[in-house]
Every structure is written in structure tokens, then in C-alpha cells.
Amino acid sequence: MVRKYLFLAFFLSTVAHADSIRLGIDVLRDDSFGILAGKKVGLVVHPASVNSEMVSTVEVFRQTDRCKLVALFGPEHGVYGDEYAGIPVGDRMDSHTGLPVRSLYGKNRKPTPEMLKGLDALVFDLQDIGSRSYTYISTMKLCLEACAEAGIEFVVLDRPNPLGGKRIEGPMLEKGFESFIGELPVPYLHGMTMGELAQLVKEDKFPHYQKLHVIMMSGWKRSMMWDDTGLRWVPTSPHIPLASTCAAYAATGILGELGQLSNGVGYPQPFELVGAPWIRAESLAEALNRHWQNPEVYSHSLKNEFQPPQVSPCPKGVQFRQARYKPFYGTFKDQGCEGVQVYLSPRGAETLIEINFRVLVALDAPKLFHQAAREEIRMFDQACGTDEPRKWLTEERDPGMLFERWKTVCSKFRETRQKFLSYD
Numbered sequence: 001m002v003r004k005y006l007f008l009a010f011f012l013s014t015v016a017h018a019d020s021i022r023l024g025i026d027v028l029r030d031d032s033f034g035i036l037a038g039k040k041v042g043l044v045v046h047p048a049s050v051n052s053e054m055v056s057t058v059e060v061f062r063q064t065d066r067c068k069l070v071a072l073f074g075p076e077h078g079v080y081g082d083e084y085a086g087i088p089v090g091d092r093m094d095s096h097t098g099l100p101v102r103s104l105y106g107k108n109r110k111p112t113p114e115m116l117k118g119l120d121a122l123v124f125d126l127q128d129i130g131s132r133s134y135t136y137i138s139t140m141k142l143c144l145e146a147c148a149e150a151g152i153e154f155v156v157l158d159r160p161n162p163l164g165g166k167r168i169e170g171p172m173l174e175k176g177f178e179s180f181i182g183e184l185p186v187p188y189l190h191g192m193t194m195g196e197l198a199q200l201v202k203e204d205k206f207p208h209y210q211k212l213h214v215i216m217m218s219g220w221k222r223s224m225m226w227d228d229t230g231l232r233w234v235p236t237s238p239h240i241p242l243a244s245t246c247a248a249y250a251a252t253g254i255l256g257e258l259g260q261l262s263n264g265v266g267y268p269q270p271f272e273l274v275g276a277p278w279i280r281a282e283s284l285a286e287a288l289n290r291h292w293q294n295p296e297v298y299s300h301s302l303k304n305e306f307q308p309p310q311v312s313p314c315p316k317g318v319q320f321r322q323a324r325y326k327p328f329y330g331t332f333k334d335q336g337c338e339g340v341q342v343y344l345s346p347r348g349a350e351t352l353i354e355i356n357f358r359v360l361v362a363l364d365a366p367k368l369f370h371q372a373a374r375e376e377i378r379m380f381d382q383a384c385g386t387d388e389p390r391k392w393l394t395e396e397r398d399p400g401m402l403f404e405r406w407k408t409v410c411s412k413f414r415e416t417r418q419k420f421l422s423y424d
Contacts, residue, residue, distance in 0.1 A: 020219035024157030033066035039120035048127035048234040110142035121153035130163035138183040148209040158195035165222030170353035173385035266330025275339025281322035317349030365393035
């Protein structure tokens with residue numbers, strides 16, 4: 001009987017959350033598309049562009065006569081989400097709607113004047129995952145820039161940050177390291193929604209542009225993780241199948257850029273695994289679980305017996321389990337790998353971003369950087385937004401001191417971002 005009531009309470013709380021969260025697209029629809037009335041509209045979407053009832057944003061627009069949808073725009077992975085990361089996407093016609101689909105991850109990553117010709121407004125509705133290197137916020141920035149130059153409306157339909165609105169971690173983007181995986185001057189984990197980031201970009205880059213409109217959500221709080229919203233998760237890209245993958249991406253996505261380790265991409269657990277054929281799984285799990293803050297005790301070989309002299313456990317909400325797997329594609333395709341599976345509490349983990357660098361230290365960071373190709377090192381630095389972590393680890397300096405510096409920078413950012421925040 002007790003179990004029955006617990007299940008009922010859980011079910012009712014989930015329904016209550018789902019009813020209370022109204023996404024930007026819900027708010028726009030309930031307002032009868034007021035801001036877009038009578039306008040010709042282009043729509044930036046992907047498969048996760050759905051309303052709280054799981055109806056696609058494209059269909060929501062097609063069902064109204066208040067404005068006219070005339071074109072679709074697709075980011076990395078395309079409108080349909082069926083393209084691999086980094087693969088250029090071409091223009092096409094959408095067989096279902098008959099609308100032209102303009103690619104923003106092909107020949108052009110910024111909408112051209114020709115793409116925007118005839119539009120009164122460009123509407124942006126992409127679900128983000130909370131990490132700076134995920135390219136959708138860069139696409140947003142370039143869309144805003146194009147609309148400012150064309151003098152048309154740019155409307156952002158806001159969505160939750162799945163990591164919540166309070167977690168801020170990692171290095172800031174430094175000048176000279178801007179790229180498509182790092183366009184915005186924010187920490188790696190910024191704790192902001194797409195709409196809030198749009199306001200930041202506008203003030204920083206286009207202060208005189210007066211046609212940005214953010215359609216805010218209702219019911220979302222900064223303390224909410226994705227599971228608190230009651231919303232169902234739609235994969236935002238092929239390697240973000242679950243809401244929990246957003247936290248895993250923050251923990252291992254950067255180290256994967258170096259090309260020397262598999263981070264589970266190419267296996268059914270993307271970003272949850274770290275491994276290589278030359279790693280000893282038991283040693284790595286021991287090093288990370290029990291000796292987190294003592295890089296001097298790590299065995300550089302990890303094929304040798306591991307006998308560290310002291311214990312300094314990894315942070316709360318983080319645990320590593322020894323694992324063996326064989327990627328179907330990607331790094332170490334068809335090769336047996338040993339390593340660890342990373343278990344994270346998206347809410348309770350004391351850190352996410354530091355995991356990338358602690359793992360590198362445990363696996364002999366200087367050697368990994370030495371073996372990496374020039375392009376891989378460039379991608380690693382761009383993902384970090386700075387070359388400071390690489391230089392720090394190459395010199396075998398204690399990463400704990402670097403992390404403390406980041407915390408100071410993030411604390412300052414927490415104050416400066418305050419004026420752009422739309423939610424409590």
C-alpha cells in the first residue's frame with residue numbers, strides 16, 4: 001500500500017511539473033503569435049524543437065494563420081538530427097512540408113542575406129545542453145548577428161538549461177580562442193538559458209540592435225534540473241540520447257577532443273566512458289575514486305601495479321567503475337578498450353568540468369599531448385577556450401590550483417551575468 005501511494009505521489013508531482021512548465025513555443029502559441037502576427041517567418045529548428053505536448057515547433061507554426069512559415073533552417077546535425085558531428089549538411093527541400101531547408105552547418109554557418117530575403121523575422125528554437133562547446137549557442141550568436149545586419153526581427157523561444165541555472169564551472173573563453181565551438185565569452189558551464197545568452201550577446205556585440213525578442217518560459221526555476229521539469233527529453237544530437245548525457249558531455253567532452261582516448265562516442269554510452277586499449281581498468285578506477293587530489297601518486301603506465309600511498313576521495317556525486325568495451329566507430333573503432341564508466345549526479349556532483357582534466361593527469365597528460373596531432377591540440381584548446389589547461393598539465397603542475405583560479409573567475413561571472421537573467 002505504501003509503495004502504491006509513493007508511486008501515485010511521484011506520478012502526480014510529474015504531471016504537476018509538466019503542466020506548470022510552459023516553453024517559449026507554448027507561451028508564443030498561447031499569445032496567438034502576437035509578436036509575429038502578419039509576418040513571414042523563418043524557423044531554426046531540430047528534432048528537439050517540440051512544445052510541452054511533444055508537438056514539433058514546425059507543426060505548431062503550420063497550424064496557425066497568424067503568421068506564415070516560409071523556410072526552415074538547420075544547425076549542426078541538421079533539421080532532422082540525422083547527421084554526425086562535424087559533417088557538413090547541405091540545403092534541401094522538406095518532403096513533409098514542402099518548405100526549403102537552409103543549412104547553417106554547411107557552406108555557411110551564418111544566415112546569408114539571400115537566405116533571409118523576404119523574411120520579416122527569424123525564429124530560433126533549439127534545445128541546448130548547457131556547455132559552451134556545444135555549437136547551438138554559436139549558431140544563435142551568428143543568427144542574431146545576421147538579423148541585426150539585415151534589420152529583421154530575431155525571436156528566441158526559450159528552453160531550460162538541462163543542467164539548471166546555477167552550475168557555473170570551468171575556464172572563460174579567452175580572446176584569440178574564439179571558434180564555432182566557443183563563440184561566447186562565458187565559462188564552459190554558464191548556467192544560462194538560450195534566451196539569456198541571446199541578451200548577453202546583444203549587449204556585448206550588437207548594443208544598438210532593437211529587434212531581439214526573447215519569449216520566456218513560465219514555471220521554470222534556476223534550481224531545476226531537466227528531471228525536475230516533467231518534460232520529456234528528445235535527443236538534441238546523435239550522441240546526446242538522454243538528458244543525463246548533458247552532464248556526461250561536460251565531464252568528458254573536452255578530453256575527447258584530444259583524440260587519444262575514447263569517451264564512449266561510437267558506443268551506446270556516449271560520454272559516459274573513458275578508455276583506451278593500453279589502460280588498466282582497475283588502476284584507473286582506483287586512481288580516480290580514491291586518489292583524486294594526488295596526481296603525484298598516479299602510475300604513468302597504468303599497466304604496472306598501482307599502490308598509491310594515501311587516500312583523497314573524488315568529489316561527492318562522482319564515481320568511477322572499471323569498464324571494458326569495444327567502440328563500434330570513432331576513436332579505437334573495433335578495438336578492445338579498458339577504462340572507467342563515469343557515474344554522475346547532475347544535481348549533486350561537486351564538479352563536472354574538472355573530471356576531464358583529472359582523467360588526463362591520471363593517464364599521463366604530457367605523453368597524451370605529445371602524441372596528439374596539431375589539429376587535435378587546436379581543437380582541445382578551442383574547446384577549453386584557452387591553452388592554459390594544456391600548458392598547465394604539460395608542465396605537470398597540480399590542476400587543483402588551476403581549478404581554484406577558475407572558481408574565482410566563475411564567481412565574478414556569476415555577478416556580471418546577473419543583469420541578463422530572466423528567471424529566479
